Amino acid sequence: MNNDINSSVESLNSACNMQSDTDTAPLLEDGQHASNQGAASSSRGQPQASPRQKMQRSQPVHILRRLQEEDQQLRTASLPAIPNPFPELTGAAPGSPPSVAPSSLPPPPSQPPAKHCGRCEKWIPGENTRGNGKRKIWRWQFPPGFQLSKLTRPGLWTKTTARFSKKQPKNQCPTDTVNPVARMPTSQMEKLRLRKDVKVFSEDGTSKVVEILTDMTARDLCQLLVYKSHCVDDNSWTLVEHHPQLGLERCLEDHEIVVQVESTMPSESKFLFRKNYAKYEFFKNPVNFFPDQMVNWCQQSNGGQAQLLQNFLNTSSCPEIQGFLQVKEVGRKSWKKLYVCLRRSGLYYSTKGTSKEPRHLQLLADLEESSIFYLIAGKKQYNAPNEHGMCIKPNKAKTEMKELRLLCAEDEQIRTCWMTAFRLLKYGMLLYQNYRIPQRKGLPPPFNAPMRSVSENSLVAMDFSGQIGRVIDNPAEAQSAALEEGHAWRKRSTRMNILSSQSPLHPSTLNAVIHRTQHWFHGRISREESHRIIKQQGLVDGLFLLRDSQSNPKAFVLTLCHHQKIKNFQILPCEDDGQTFFTLDDGNTKFSDLIQLVDFYQLNKGVLPCKLKHHCIRVAL
Template sequence: GSPDFALSNVNGKSLSLLVPELSALPADIVIKVYSEDQSSRAVEVPSDITARDVCQLFVLKNHCIDDHSWTLFEHLSHLGIERTIEDHELVMDVLSGWGMDSDSRLYFRKNYAKYEFFRKPLDFFPEHMVSISSNANGMVDPSQLIETFLNSSTCPEIHGHLHAKEQGRKSWKKFFFVLRRSGLYFSNKGTSKEPRHLQFIADFSDSDVYTALSAKKVHGAPTDFGFCVKVRASSGRELRLLCADDEQARTCWITAMRLLKYGMQLYQNFLQPHQKQKTSPMRSISENSLVAMDFSGQKSRVIDNPSEALFVAVEEGLSWRVSVETFEMWDEPNQKLYFCEAQRLITQQGLIDGVFLLRDSQSNPKTFVLSLCHQLKIKHFQILPIDEDAELFYSLDDGHTKFSDLIQLVEFYQLNRGVLPCKLKHHCARVAL
């Protein structure tokens, strides 16, 4: 089809879509990016483009509100694993590690949990899994946990039991593991941390940590909370497959490994969008207040008219309004989005408090379900239709609080917790590339 947009510059790098009219623009490599509905887009980019730049490209193309949660993922289908590509990483470095015959893809989607540990570190590092000490032999305050990760002279020790798949075998065994700045170890004698009992497993100088998508089904793991350490440019045989007993433990291990690998660079990634806002000559804006922009013409423009800006915000910011109808088309033909798909989608977009979606009820076609994440668990709440004096209302609390439509219901619970464990904060979003 004809090109619907062209970008000449994102963060100082020239970009263009793969269309004849734009083929003269400078570009060094071609990448193909997928969205969760399996639509894809090929784009020409410079060889030194970062993951953040690619996200910016598709944010602009799809007129998305940039809340800094859009993320590029590396998805290795043949191994059943995927990971967040950090914002500063060069996409070319990721691609160079793929084999010619592997089914590897780049995905563009939300990851609300990407930097949440900087905001709420104690939620990500349970006390029983962390030992924090300083060189001065004094204990570090738990609120300074992240600082100890970023400080080269200090480092928290993460420890706990994990299931590990034995090399070259199908069996799994449970060991006591210890994660330090020097690498990941397991104890060959109970929970002993003595050097003579610790056996080295991996470091992170040339390795990445991945989430196992279906650990039980694909790898025969004892639980579905699998993850692995993979050496770059290696085959699946070198995978160090591990499995935690619950989501909190898995999240703790993966987050700690990311921090140990990238350290201060992750914190700079987290700060970068906010620093740009502060230094911008435009009026300062908070994290939850965005300037309305129109990209439909040849040049982008700020929308000054309050009514028009409100219309744009409603169209984009409340895209969950059509989520029920839209979600029905994401699976195979004539299949609706039900329990398992809702679980998967929320998990992919970040297990932090307040991530939600609306869907049809599988058990009762006349009702809807609100799926909501709270404390790393996904809970499902039935929305009942109530017929009262020939008028239809919707309620989450057996009619005590009634709403004329689902839009009004969601808007209420975005401001009030009510019967829910937390307020609605982030709606699951998908885009068609």
């Protein structure tokens, strides 16, 4: 039995030695193959060891050629034989498989010596050294006809590669894995880095996620939202930075980078898309701002307030804003009335009355790295004396309460002056350029005015109220005629809709509810809510909204802003000849619906302190 076991072990070892010699022969150079044969012949002359000693050391078995042969058998067995369409290239028979002569292939490019990754059993082409010190050159040997099969059957090598890639070990070489981001072109990677998703909320709570560029300004984002929400771009839309935890909000300037502002906001803060008609009101009506006692420049010079704008924009000489403000003491709930002075270097308060000597002035807040905010509910959250509060907050994500500088003005007009002065001293000429950009876009370019067509030049305003038509030459009369035609068209369309529809509504009933389709009607909101909406969208003359009356269920209320004060006017229903009308002046002027009433007071002042110019609007994103 022992002799049989020993004889079987010897035959197995001899077979392994012969297989290793024959398998490694094609992978080595001729000189190395001869040296191996010499070494094998010399080893035969030595006395052979016992089979037990031979089994103490494992013999390497090279399976590269075996895998290649199996792969070649798999290819020839799984694919049909395709006749060679170009037999003249190889001089073979038409039925023989195609091949390409090595001389016809271009020389391979020179490659630097590759290194072994240390974790896989694959050797990359190049010169490497074994542990025994002998230099061996490892080369890839592809199956015969591989290049031509790759050209004639493109899907063959792809499927084979995918089949072997599934069997790769988990700890494979990182150079073998395919990273789609690493193979992406540099231009596409730069575009991915330059884009960011920003979430914007509207007044009604709806939101929209917008993909923007990292250098997009607040003005560009507002124009994008106007386009997506199908609104009218009247250059009054703004992006609002809202902090619900702190009770603060402010309108972003048009030149500010949205991504940079978002990086300084905490996670609970958000952006709001809102109208603000008073953003550049100072440049439109500078006389209505800054009383004489607030501006030090007016007391020291003979110039009027018309020159105040140029002084604010001048970097060399800037007016000084001064006055009394309620200031919240740091670490306490109490407020203290102090004399405050605003300069380009910062906001100071006087420790001795109204003295502005350097030894009596203390720095309260810096303008460079801070922004000024409105207090949303200062009286409730910060125990402020009134609701005309302001806050100077540093531009960073994590802000402690001791870093906030809370201020409170006497009325809304004084607060508006301080907020405007803060913006002018911080941004200066840049703020004026933001105001001028939409106006430059609205002007026609010089020497490039589009030519009107013949049909447009031939259009004139006509009056057909008499027996014969006449041409209207007066522009004012032509505009009023166009408005009357618009009203008549709306009445005709309403009457046609009533006749064509199956609705049982009477025309008088329809006139009583048609106003609910308008943006300026806000439904059943309280007086405080209507005042808050008007304050948020800017205290400018002519800003208005309509709402249901809380005291009279059949009446409505017109809320109007005039001279930065909010007033309410009741709209009462009245009957005449069995038909219901709406009036604002005790029946002197009657309207069949609220749309006609609003259209009339947009053209005529009437009993109101000013005309209706801007309406408060809430847009769903």
